[in-house]
Amino acid sequence: MIKVKVPATTANMGPGFDSIGMALQMYNIAYAEEIEEGLEIIIQEGSPDIPTDETNLIYRSICHFYKEIGKPVPGMRIIQQDHIPHTRGLGSSAACIVAGLHIANAMSHSFFSKEELVQMAAQLEGHPDNTTPALLGGMTIGAMNEEDMKYVKVKVAENLHFAVMIPDFTLSTEKARAALPTHIPLKDGVFNASRAALLAASMITGDVENLSMAMEDRFHEPYRESLIPNMREILEHAKTCGAKGTFLSGAGPTLIAVVRNVVSFRKEMVEFFGGLEQDWQVQMLQADQGGAKVWIDEELKY
Numbered sequence: 001m002i003k004v005k006v007p008a009t010t011a012n013m014g015p016g017f018d019s020i021g022m023a024l025q026m027y028n029i030a031y032a033e034e035i036e037e038g039l040e041i042i043i044q045e046g047s048p049d050i051p052t053d054e055t056n057l058i059y060r061s062i063c064h065f066y067k068e069i070g071k072p073v074p075g076m077r078i079i080q081q082d083h084i085p086h087t088r089g090l091g092s093s094a095a096c097i098v099a100g101l102h103i104a105n106a107m108s109h110s111f112f113s114k115e116e117l118v119q120m121a122a123q124l125e126g127h128p129d130n131t132t133p134a135l136l137g138g139m140t141i142g143a144m145n146e147e148d149m150k151y152v153k154v155k156v157a158e159n160l161h162f163a164v165m166i167p168d169f170t171l172s173t174e175k176a177r178a179a180l181p182t183h184i185p186l187k188d189g190v191f192n193a194s195r196a197a198l199l200a201a202s203m204i205t206g207d208v209e210n211l212s213m214a215m216e217d218r219f220h221e222p223y224r225e226s227l228i229p230n231m232r233e234i235l236e237h238a239k240t241c242g243a244k245g246t247f248l249s250g251a252g253p254t255l256i257a258v259v260r261n262v263v264s265f266r267k268e269m270v271e272f273f274g275g276l277e278q279d280w281q282v283q284m285l286q287a288d289q290g291g292a293k294v295w296i297d298e299e300l301k302y
């Protein structure tokens with residue numbers, strides 16, 4: 001039996017559109033084993049609307065891997081225990097890709113290195129900001145072309161807490177990407193480049209006081225705001241409650257605030273959400289530093 005545990009990820013973190021992402025301590029677990037023929041998918045925990053046929057994203061990622069190595073896909077049973085809410089901007093699709101590639105790697109005895117899987121996963125998702133931290137943990141800064149992806153992994157300071165504010169409605173990445181413009185004014189390019197560099201450097205040095213400015217964005221948040229009721233008010237309120245920095249998680253609709261005052265922040269935000277039409281859950285999480293883990297027959301492999 002193969003077991004894979006993959007963390008949720010938050011991409012962009014403000015200005016790092018399609019480049020910067022971070023793993024969070026929230027996980028999907030998948031078990032897989034070969035069976036004589038066919039495909040059996042059991043969703044033990046998680047959303048009932050996840051497909052259990054060949055369109056399932058874990059299975060599609062497994063098929064992609066087998067195609068790459070030129071071998072037929074064996075019959076298999078997959079059991080999912082999902083804790084990452086899907087279509088909320090917390091990298092559930094990246095978690096499926098990472099789980100699928102790890103399962104296929106183990107099942108086919110291919111022994112691809114983690115580094116090879118990092119490259120394959122980034123090409124499969126098309127942007128490296130979810131799959132790279134999902135595989136490696138921490139915060140990653142990546143840049144890619146058709147052949148290659150270069151990245152740096154940064155360990156996230158242990159004293160940083162992330163208030164992950166998840167609404168009861170979904171927003172697909174596809175829809176949120178369709179809202180983006182094809183051109184960005186030069187002044188916005190300068191705005192984002194300076195903040196993305198400041199964000200990366202500040203996370204390395206631990207200069208938390210920079211985060212308020214370093215997490216500002218003009219590439220995607222202003223264009224996605226209309227898809228997320230009360231987004232601006234929520235982020236502004238989070239700042240008045242002491243957030244060091246705030247951003248839209250991935251393509252949204254989840255919002256994240258970096259906080260130090262965990263208990264009081266949560267209490268104040270829960271009160272604030274009580275006055276809004278939509279239901280918002282607040283989870284206080286820390287960064288996952290190690291990324292996806294794989295067990296074969298209960299032995300931890302990596």
Ligand SMILES: Nc1ncnc2c1ncn2[C@@H]1O[C@H](COP(=O)(O)OP(=O)(O)O)[C@@H](O)[C@H]1O
Nearest residue numbers: 050057082086087088089090091092093172173
């Ligand atoms: N646990 C899962 N198992 C199978 N497919 C999943 C799972 N989670 C997400 N997906 C697929 O990924 C889609 C969501 O991807 P996306 O819009 O990129 O949102 P997210 O921000 O959650 O990654 C879902 O509609 C579903 O097709």
Ligand SMILES: N[C@@H](CCOP(=O)(O)O)C(=O)O
Nearest residue numbers: 011018089090091173250251
């Ligand atoms: N850079 C992407 C990130 C999408 O992340 P997800 O968690 O919403 O899938 C984007 O902003 O479109």
